[in-house]
Amino acid sequence: MKINLDEIFDYTSFNIDRDPHIILEENVCQQCDQRACVNCCPAACYTWDEDNKKMTFVHDGCLECGTCYVVCKNEAFSRWRYPRGGFGVAFRMT
Ligand code: SF4
Numbered sequence: 001m002k003i004n005l006d007e008i009f010d011y012t013s014f015n016i017d018r019d020p021h022i023i024l025e026e027n028v029c030q031q032c033d034q035r036a037c038v039n040c041c042p043a044a045c046y047t048w049d050e051d052n053k054k055m056t057f058v059h060d061g062c063l064e065c066g067t068c069y070v071v072c073k074n075e076a077f078s079r080w081r082y083p084r085g086g087f088g089v090a091f092r093m094t
């Protein structure tokens, strides 16, 4: 079965952990000249507000792909782990 990225949320459910599995130090992002996370996150968890120079991160829709951890060169996370057991994303491919 082949699906594209836009369709993936049709096959996805979340059990959101209120204790976030990723904690972003948003002040680090203010100094970042790259912000690769904004373009790379498939779930659009990162939003950069250019007018106010402010990063917003929401972990609720995280697909746990790990891309943001890899592309961030500034160690902007005070926590990056996978969700606790029973929480996070569940993919249904049938
Ligand atoms: S790449 Fe890292 S430091 Fe830069 S905006 Fe994204 S999370 Fe923040």
Ligand code: SF4
Pocket (backbone or CB within 6 Å): 040, 041, 042, 043, 044, 045, 061, 062, 063, 064, 065, 066, 067, 068, 069
């Ligand atoms: S792990 Fe993937 S989906 Fe989750 S915030 Fe990082 S880039 Fe986005």
